[in-house]
Amino acid sequence: MTTILLNSAGLFLIIVLAYLTKRANLLSKADGNTLSLIVINVTLPAAIIVNLTRLEVKLNLLLLIVLGIGLNLLFVLLGGAFSRKQKPVERAFIMHCGSGYNVGNFALPFVQSFLPQAIPLLSLFDIGNSVMLAGGSNVVVEALTGDAEKRPSPALIAKRLARSVPFLVYLVMLILRSFAIELPKEVTQVIQPIASANTFLSMFMIGLFLELRLPRKELNLVGRLLAIKYGFGLAIAVLFALLPLPAIIKLVLCLLAIGPVPTFGVISSVNAGMRAEVVGFTSSLSFLISLPLMTAMLLVTL
Numbered sequence: 001m002t003t004i005l006l007n008s009a010g011l012f013l014i015i016v017l018a019y020l021t022k023r024a025n026l027l028s029k030a031d032g033n034t035l036s037l038i039v040i041n042v043t044l045p046a047a048i049i050v051n052l053t054r055l056e057v058k059l060n061l062l063l064l065i066v067l068g069i070g071l072n073l074l075f076v077l078l079g080g081a082f083s084r085k086q087k088p089v090e091r092a093f094i095m096h097c098g099s100g101y102n103v104g105n106f107a108l109p110f111v112q113s114f115l116p117q118a119i120p121l122l123s124l125f126d127i128g129n130s131v132m133l134a135g136g137s138n139v140v141v142e143a144l145t146g147d148a149e150k151r152p153s154p155a156l157i158a159k160r161l162a163r164s165v166p167f168l169v170y171l172v173m174l175i176l177r178s179f180a181i182e183l184p185k186e187v188t189q190v191i192q193p194i195a196s197a198n199t200f201l202s203m204f205m206i207g208l209f210l211e212l213r214l215p216r217k218e219l220n221l222v223g224r225l226l227a228i229k230y231g232f233g234l235a236i237a238v239l240f241a242l243l244p245l246p247a248i249i250k251l252v253l254c255l256l257a258i259g260p261v262p263t264f265g266v267i268s269s270v271n272a273g274m275r276a277e278v279v280g281f282t283s284s285l286s287f288l289i290s291l292p293l294m295t296a297m298l299l300v301t302l
Contacts (some may be wrong), residue, residue, distance in 0.1 A: 004302065005114045008295040009037045011203050015287070018207020032208030036105075036263070043198035044104045045169040047112065051119035052173040053188050061124055067253075068101070068128025069136070074228040075099035075232065076137050080144040082228050088145045090221060092272035095141045097282055098229045100127045100262035104166055105206070106287065107259050109199035111252070116299055123170055130167045133264035134160040141268075154228035179198055206287050214281040222282050230289065232255045237297070251301050258293045 020028045079095035086094065101107065103126040111118050135157035161167050176183070214222065237257040240250050261283045269279045 004114060004295060004298050008291065011110065011113065011199075012291060014200060014203035015207040015210065015291075018204040019124055019210045022208050022210075027208060029208055032205050035205040037156045039105060039198065039201050039205055040236065041165045043194055043201055045165050046109070046125060046191045046194035047108065047198040048166060048169045049121075049173060049183070049191055050188055051112075051116065052123055052177060053183055054171075055120045055123075055173065055177040057174065057178045060237055061121065064121060064124040064249075064293075065128040068125040068130075069132055070128075071236070072099050072101075072129060072132035072137055073140065075138045075229075078232055079225075079228060080141075083224070086221075089273040092145050093221070093269045093274040093279065094225045094228065094262075095144065095223050095288075096137065096267040096268040097261045097279065098225055099134050099137055100265045101126070101256050102260050102262040103129060103256070105202050105263055106290070107256055109202040110291075110294060111255065114302075115248075115251070118252050120249055121249060122256070124174075125252070125256065127167070127170050127174070128169070129262075130161065130164060131157070134164060134167070138268060141272075145272075164253065181294070209280065211277070211280040212284060214278065218275075218278050222278065222285070225282060226286065226289065228292075229261070229286070230258060241301075247301075251297075254297055254301070255294050256299065258290055260290040 018027070018032075022029065022032075076095045076099045079098035080091065083091040083094040103122055108119065108122055108126075111122060139157075234257070237254040240253040240257065243250065245253075263283075266279050266283050270276050
């Protein structure tokens with residue numbers, strides 16, 4: 001228990017330090033954009049390679065990919081059902097930010113600190129999750145809001161996935177491990193220091209993006225979104241906990257269910273017309289909610 005609390009405190013401290021450096025004008029939100037590029041294109045792919053180098057590909061584990069797609073679709077539909085009376089832009093905001101899973105920038109570095117053996121399971125889930133975040137969810141959202149002009153085509157979704165370095169690395173490692181091909185030890189040893197930096201840089205990036213100010217009139221909308229996301233997230237977590245699944249898979253799914261708003265959800269909401277300040281505040285608040293929730297989940301289950 002002490003180890004879990006100390007590790008969580010360490011992650012929270014990184015976020016706070018980054019936020020304080022921004023408030024002191026030592027760094028800015030623009031530096032967070034630079035860090036996000038480094039995380040997405042350098043440290044996260046390195047972490048994926050290192051953590052999947054000995055993955056044993058089994059048919060039942062591949063179902064996590066399907067589950068990644070299915071849960072995204074479920075929460076888009078739930079968001080749509082519980083926002084029917086909202087304006088189209090607000091409905092899109094609730095569906096985009098209420099669905100999807102922030103694996104690469106939050107769940108993976110979080111779990112890496114506690115359960116490195118769970119990283120392969122997270123990675124398989126994130127393959128399906130990436131398909132939806134790259135455009136699959138947009139198709140459903142635009143169908144429900146009636147804005148067909150913004151609906152991405154299958155070709156555009158494929159193009160986005162082809163430009164996603166983490167997704168391509170996931171795919172290559174999955175293919176290699178399907179044929180039981182291992183990378184040379186020298187390769188993983190060279191990449192290891194880069195992979196080790198992923199947790200710190202991801203948490204520091206979150207701190208730079210942290211926003212804690214929002215006009216009071218928009219707090220109701222944010223509250224509705226977070227109530228849907230975490231209310232149903234906790235319900236799904238309880239359901240997974242009761243299913244006859246291996247303990248490590250149940251824990252991973254429960255942690256994902258109460259994770260924060262994904263980065264792609266933020267981008268898609270802004271593209272749909274929601275004010276960036278509202279989306280940024282919601283995303284920041286979700287990080288502050290998910291960190292203690294996920295820590296509590298570990299304390300209860302481990």
